[in-house]
Amino acid sequence: MELRNKVALISGGSSGIGEAIARKFASEGATCAVIASSNIRKVNKVAKEIKRKSKGYVCDVTKPKDCEATVAKVLKNHGKIDILVNAAGVFYPTPAGDTKPADMNRMVDINLKGQWNMINAVSPHMVSRKRGNIINMASVAGMVALPAYGMYCATKAGIIMLTKCMAVELSRSGIHVNSISPGNTASPMNEDIRTDPELKPVLDFMEMLTPSGRTYSTVEEMANAALFLASPKTGNPIYGANFTLDEGFAAGLFIAN
Amino acid sequence: MRFEGKVALVTGGSSGIGAETCVRFAEEGARVAVVASSSPDKAQATVDRCQGRGRAFVCDLADVGAIDRLVVDVIEAFGQIDILVNSAGVFYPTRVGETDEDMFDRMIDANLKGCFFMCDRVGQHMVERGGGGKIVNMGSGAGVAGRSNYLVYSAVKAGVINMTRSFAVALAPHGINVNCLAPGNTATPMNENVRTESEYAEIYATIQDKTPSPRAFADPREMAGAIMFLCSDDAAAAYGAMLLMDEGVSAGY
Numbered sequence: 420m421e422l423r424n425k426v427a428l429i430s431g432g433s434s435g436i437g438e439a440i441a442r443k444f445a446s447e448g449a450t451c452a453v454i455a456s457s458n459i460r461k462v463n464k465v466a467k468e469i470k471r472k473s474k475g476y477v478c479d480v481t482k483p484k485d486c487e488a489t490v491a492k493v494l495k496n497h498g499k500i501d502i503l504v505n506a507a508g509v510f511y512p513t514p515a516g517d518t519k520p521a522d523m524n525r526m527v528d529i530n531l532k533g534q535w536n537m538i539n540a541v542s543p544h545m546v547s548r549k550r551g552n553i554i555n556m557a558s559v560a561g562m563v564a565l566p567a568y569g570m571y572c573a574t575k576a577g578i579i580m581l582t583k584c585m586a587v588e589l590s591r592s593g594i595h596v597n598s599i600s601p602g603n604t605a606s607p608m609n610e611d612i613r614t615d616p617e618l619k620p621v622l623d624f625m626e627m628l629t630p631s632g633r634t635y636s637t638v639e640e641m642a643n644a645a646l647f648l649a650s651p652k653t654g655n656p657i658y659g660a661n662f663t664l665d666e667g668f669a670a671g672l673f674i675a676n
Numbered sequence: 677m678r679f680e681g682k683v684a685l686v687t688g689g690s691s692g693i694g695a696e697t698c699v700r701f702a703e704e705g706a707r708v709a710v711v712a713s714s715s716p717d718k719a720q721a722t723v724d725r726c727q728g729r730g731r732a733f734v735c736d737l738a739d740v741g742a743i744d745r746l747v748v749d750v751i752e753a754f755g756q757i758d759i760l761v762n763s764a765g766v767f768y769p770t771r772v773g774e775t776d777e778d779m780f781d782r783m784i785d786a787n788l789k790g791c792f793f794m795c796d797r798v799g800q801h802m803v804e805r806g807g808g809g810k811i812v813n814m815g816s817g818a819g820v821a822g823r824s825n826y827l828v829y830s831a832v833k834a835g836v837i838n839m840t841r842s843f844a845v846a847l848a849p850h851g852i853n854v855n856c857l858a859p860g861n862t863a864t865p866m867n868e869n870v871r872t873e874s875e876y877a878e879i880y881a882t883i884q885d886k887t888p889s890p891r892a893f894a895d896p897r898e899m900a901g902a903i904m905f906l907c908s909d910d911a912a913a914a915y916g917a918m919l920l921m922d923e924g925v926s927a928g929y
Contacts, residue, residue: 582927583927583928584927584928586888586924586927586928587888587924587927587928587929590888590889590890590923590924591888591889591890593889593890601913602913604913630844630845630848630849630915630916631848631849631851631913631915632848632849632851633913636912636913637913640910640911640912640913641913643910643911644910644911644914647902647905647910647911652901653898653901653902653905655894655895655898656859656860656862656889656894656895656898656899656921656922656923657919657920657921658888658889658922658923658924658927659888659920659924659926659927659928660919660920660921660922660927661920662914662917662919663914663916663917663918664911664913664914664917665913665914665915665917666848666913666915667844667845667848667915667916669916670840670841670842670844670845670848670915670916670917671841671842671844671845671916672845673845673846673848673849
């Protein structure tokens with residue numbers, strides 16, 4: 420029970436890595452405020468299943484006012500926020516010359532501004548308590564360029580730097596800010612790549628670039644890393660780190676002899 | 677008992693992060709080969725904390741022949757090696773105009789050459805055995821950004837971090853997770869001088885000043901905890917990762 424009596428606010432909590440983190444944190448004793456972008460039934464189901472007085476919330480992370488209102492509601496319901504996990508995100512190609520401005524803006528709004536909006540809304544509470552732990556979901560795509568995914572890569576590179584900046588800015592108040600960079604991780608966000616025959620070339624490309632031979636990690640493994648960062652038993656010295664769990668994707672090239 | 681039935685080889689096992697790592701492995705069920713660079717007594721002191729699961733070895737890691745013998749001896753004693761932690765290392769200032777060839781060579785031998793041949797020899801053993809393995813090297817915050825007064829140390833640690841990535845991709849197809857920990861300032865005998873001697877007062881003050889978090893030195897047991905995580909199945913997706921645990925020093929200013 421490494422997170423006994425902790426309250427964790429988790430965006431993107433209705434599916435994928437965010438949901439796995441909510442389940443893991445609750446299993447370690449935390450009460451989770453689980454946020455979905457729109458589907459309250461889905462997120463309420465997760466909150467009900469994980470128990471520990473967890474609750475579901477709907478919040479559009481692209482809207483600063485919405486984030487502030489959600490934080491206020493969570494504080495009213497649970498009294499405090501010890502941990503913020505920014506796991507909300509979208510993933511789709513944005514090829515140069517063939518991307519609508521609206522698609523590009525949506526990517527930046529959710530993946531980059533959305534995390535900032537949540538940090539901006541939660542940090543005054545954490546600073547006043549002189550404690551807190553913030554985990555941002557970055558990606559191996561923030562370190563390794565992927566063709567046709569320029570804006571996704573750029574937002575995730577932005578998250579890695581935002582994490583470092585927030586770490587140095589907030590660490591003097593005892594607040595840990597770190598990021599996790601998953602590689603390919605089996606979640607609904609990439610189900611199309613894993614199953615759609617039309618996207619087989621993308622899957623083959625990922626497979627070729629994965630040294631471990633296991634192209635997709637599991638969401639539970641990312642949740643393990645989140646627990647490691649969030650737990651006072653293990654995460655104390657960690658500020659401004661970007662923890663990569665990517666099956667060797669970013670480490671370099673495997674060249675057979 | 678996460679490591680029941682596993683055998684862990686830990687260099688630098690006689691003190692600091694290495695010693696705490698040995699103790700944690702033993703607490704969690706592993707049998708531990710505690711390797712010291714020269715003093716069997718020091719290795720034995722750690723073995724005495726290992727609940728009967730440890731055994732002392734001595735190896736000069738600058739000598740590849742000695743590494744070969746060590747690997748044979750450990751396999752003879754325990755039958756296998758599942759986990760390798762390269763924690764041995766030396767730490768001393770090497771400033772511009774004040775660094776002689778011997779200071780340079782000793783640093784390379786102890787911190788880089790030894791680590792390379794341990795990864796190489798134990799990695800081969802793991803490949804031949806099948807069934808994967810875990811290797812954790814010791815990087816450092818000093819390998820992420822430069823240190824004006826530790827020129828060679830910072831170069832060597834940058835070398836360890838990238839060598840970790842190369843071994844990671846080379847051994848990943850065999851299910852061997854190679855990763856590194858990059859501690860920042862951690863209270864160990866290696867830097868006791870910095871923390872206690874007046875000669876180092878200025879360096880100590882600089883460290884405190886440049887550390888964003890409220891404390892300048894982490895606890896070696898916290899580093900051992902991170903090594904447990906990297907060697908556990910929880911971190912099975914990590915290959916070639918650098919886990920930075922430096923109180924925020926490397927993130928910026």
